[in-house]
Amino acid sequence: MKWQVPLRKRKQDAAGEAKRPVIGDRSQMSLSVDEVRRVATLAHLSLTDEDEKQFAVKLSGILDYIDQLSELDTSDVQPTSHSLEINNVFREDETKNTFGKETWQDNAPAKDHGHYTVPRVVEG
Amino acid sequence: MSNLCYLTIRELLNKLKASEITSEEVTKAYLDRISELDKKINSYVTVDVEGALEQAREADKKRSNGDEGALLGVPLALKDLIVTKGLRTTCSSKILENFVPPYDAFVTKKLKEAGAVIIGKTNMDEFAMGSSSETSYFGAVRNPWNTDKIPGGSSGGSAAAVSANLCAGALGSDTGGSIRQPAALCGVVGLKPTYGRVSRFGLVAFASSLDQIGPMTKDVEDAAILMNAIAGHDPMDSTCANEPMPDYTADINKGVKGLKIGIPEEYFTAGLDGEIEKSVRDNIKFLEDDGAKVVPVSLPHTKYGVPTYYVLAPAEASSNLARYDGVRYGFRNKDSEGLADMYKNTRKDGFGAEVKRRIMLGTYALSSGYYDAYYLKAQKVRTLIKNDFVTAFKKVDVIVTPTTPTAAFGIGEKTDDPLEMYLSDILTINANIAGIPGISVPCGFTADGLPIGLQALGAYFDEASLLRVAKVVEQKAGVLAENPSL
Numbered sequence: 119m120k121w122q123v124p125l126r127k128r129k130q131d132a133a134g135e136a137k138r139p140v141i142g143d144r145s146q147m148s149l150s151v152d153e154v155r156r157v158a159t160l161a162h163l164s165l166t167d168e169d170e171k172q173f174a175v176k177l178s179g180i181l182d183y184i185d186q187l188s189e190l191d192t193s194d195v196q197p198t199s200h201s202l203e204i205n206n207v208f209r210e211d212e213t214k215n216t217f218g219k220e221t222w223q224d225n226a227p228a229k230d231h232g233h234y235t236v237p238r239v240v241e242g
Numbered sequence: 243m244s245n246l247c248y249l250t251i252r253e254l255l256n257k258l259k260a261s262e263i264t265s266e267e268v269t270k271a272y273l274d275r276i277s278e279l280d281k282k283i284n285s286y287v288t289v290d291v292e293g294a295l296e297q298a299r300e301a302d303k304k305r306s307n308g309d310e311g312a313l314l315g316v317p318l319a320l321k322d323l324i325v326t327k328g329l330r331t332t333c334s335s336k337i338l339e340n341f342v343p344p345y346d347a348f349v350t351k352k353l354k355e356a357g358a359v360i361i362g363k364t365n366m367d368e369f370a371m372g373s374s375s376e377t378s379y380f381g382a383v384r385n386p387w388n389t390d391k392i393p394g395g396s397s398g399g400s401a402a403a404v405s406a407n408l409c410a411g412a413l414g415s416d417t418g419g420s421i422r423q424p425a426a427l428c429g430v431v432g433l434k435p436t437y438g439r440v441s442r443f444g445l446v447a448f449a450s451s452l453d454q455i456g457p458m459t460k461d462v463e464d465a466a467i468l469m470n471a472i473a474g475h476d477p478m479d480s481t482c483a484n485e486p487m488p489d490y491t492a493d494i495n496k497g498v499k500g501l502k503i504g505i506p507e508e509y510f511t512a513g514l515d516g517e518i519e520k521s522v523r524d525n526i527k528f529l530e531d532d533g534a535k536v537v538p539v540s541l542p543h544t545k546y547g548v549p550t551y552y553v554l555a556p557a558e559a560s561s562n563l564a565r566y567d568g569v570r571y572g573f574r575n576k577d578s579e580g581l582a583d584m585y586k587n588t589r590k591d592g593f594g595a596e597v598k599r600r601i602m603l604g605t606y607a608l609s610s611g612y613y614d615a616y617y618l619k620a621q622k623v624r625t626l627i628k629n630d631f632v633t634a635f636k637k638v639d640v641i642v643t644p645t646t647p648t649a650a651f652g653i654g655e656k657t658d659d660p661l662e663m664y665l666s667d668i669l670t671i672n673a674n675i676a677g678i679p680g681i682s683v684p685c686g687f688t689a690d691g692l693p694i695g696l697q698a699l700g701a702y703f704d705e706a707s708l709l710r711v712a713k714v715v716e717q718k719a720g721v722l723a724e725n726p727s728l
Contacts, residue, residue, distance in 0.1 A: 130554070149606075151300060152365055154602070155605075157602050157605050157606045158602065160605050160609055161560060161601050161605040162567070162582075162585045162586050162589055163589050163590055163593075163604060164583075164586035164589075164590045165590070165598075169598070173599070173602055176599065176600060176660055177599070177603055177606070179660075179661055180660060180661060181606075183549055183552070184549045184552055184553055184616070186545075187550065187553075187619055187623055188619075190543075192623060192626070193628075195622040195623075195626060196622070196625055197618055197622050197624070198621055198622075198625040199311065200437075200481065200677075201437045201449050201451070201628060201675075201677020201703070202436075202481070202483060202677055204438065204480070204483070207480040209477055215345070216400060222344065222570075223652060224342065224344070225340075225344075225572070226569075226570055226571060227568055227571070227572070227574035234569055236569055236581050236584065237578055237579065237580050237584045238579075238664075239581045
């Protein structure tokens with residue numbers, strides 16, 4: 119494969135200057151295990167110690183690759199969230215094609231008297 | 243009656259109309275073939291034996307009563323992220339292993355209305371995240387042309403099932419090349435329509451601004467036939483375009499005389515395999531011989547497609563997959579103490595490694611302080627990539643490229659290196675970022691006997707021109723008659 123991960127020149131931090139993060143400006147060469155833990159908490163994922171180490175290495179590699187976007191000056195470019203120019207689409211809020219609660223709850227992993235049940239939320 | 247399985251949808255419909263065969267016969271032939279051969283390929287997650295035979299008998303009854311549904315009695319397979327009422331839909335994930343949807347996707351409903359027989363659900367990369375169909379909870383899919391090779395992905399099960407004649411045609415979904423890349427590697431036709439051309443209602447969401455459903459078929463005409471059945475406006479998907487619906491079969495035999503075809507040199511760079519380049523360039527010559535005007539075009543931001551995609555798609559995925567929490571449906575870890583632990587352990591046990599990787603990447607890119615640097619930046623580069631195509635399509639009608647940089651690679655070859663895997667979509671990914679339509683059509687074979695695909699990209703809602711180009715390639719390349727031996 120010739121489409122290789124570009125060797126990235128890392129910018130030197132301007133001394134003492136607090137700045138917003140930009141691509142390619144992560145403070146460490148690789149994502150730290152602590153940072154992996156922070157993201158896993160946000161994503162509601164529990165990870166094994168091995169996972170944490172793996173993610174630190176592999177995600178860093180991918181983020182390094184993504185860093186090549188910083189080569190492009192996009193200061194005057196508008197973002198595109200959708201390829202088509204579709205504006206808000208409105209319709210009447212009518213009930214149709216609906217099923218009873220029981221139908222939806224057929225797939226529930228745990229239920230009781232028409233309610234979804236989950237483990238205890240507050241220690242009592 | 244295995245030869246019934248080699249018929250295209252058009253040929254099958256002709257025989258059904260002429261009462262030469264019944265839908266029950268052909269459905270049974272497919273079911274027998276699946277039970278005999280699919281252990282080698284693993285293209286299906288679920289085969290609906292009883293349901294398919296029942297639908298087939300119903301179709302035969304309708305036909306004898308004068309019903310002429312556009313797909314009446316034709317056995318089709320659906321990628322297992324398109325929901326089917328009463329038929330398990332897993333996304334090839336443990337977390338949805340036992341999920342039975344209470345409703346049909348828009349495309350499922352349209353196919354059923356046209357009289358199609360839904361024979362089963364095809365295997366795929368878990369949640370469509372992958373390029374090799376190896377990340378499935380139900381095991382890797384194998385390429386029918388060489389079972390040591392991957393079939394491509396993520397719609398690898400649909401591609402392999404069509405290629406191995408285990409269904410008459412199939413639907414896949416394409417977020418970064420997931421229809422076109424496996425179509426190329428398995429030697430079938432795959433069409434990714436314009437974003438918004440086909441409703442995503444009932445398509446389990448991966449990256450909502452990129453996902454699109456499309457046909458995977460034995461030939462170009464079949465792709466047009468399926469497009470006629472599934473495309474069109476659906477008020478249940480607010481991103482579904484309300485554009486006029488052409489008859490996609492109308493112009494497919496018009497040839498390419500008068501069409502201007504652009505060749506972007508950025509797609510013929512050093513990483514492209516020599517055999518693939520030669521085959522695609524030979525086919526471009528065929529198109530020129532048939533009357534197309536071939537001109538160079540430039541798509542200067544091509545190389546930024548993969549890094550842009552790997553911000554946008556994981557970011558959208560991390561949000562879309564937040565719904566799998568073990569509460570309302572799907573797998574739940576039952577050994578957790580409290581609610582928060584239950585969420586975390588359910589997702590830990592329910593998702594595979596690649597899905598977790600993308601959730602992590604997307605969550606990181608969207609997390610506080612990083613949004614501007616990653617997501618907003620990628621959305622801006624998306625504008626540049628889109629503008630490349632908009633500019634090019636002022637000059638040309640269609641752009642022709644290879645579909646993949648290499649032919650099918652070996653099973654296990656790239657599973658340890660996600661980045662290498664991501665780069666196998668380098669030639670297909672920008673069509674999703676820009677939202678334009680693209681088709682892959684078989685155009686030759688490598689010396690090792692692996693299929694090669696030619697990709698045609700078109701302007702918004704101009705699937706018709708892509709079908710014309712693909713039809714000429716199909717006729718000139720002459721690879722249609724080939725079938726993998728199993």
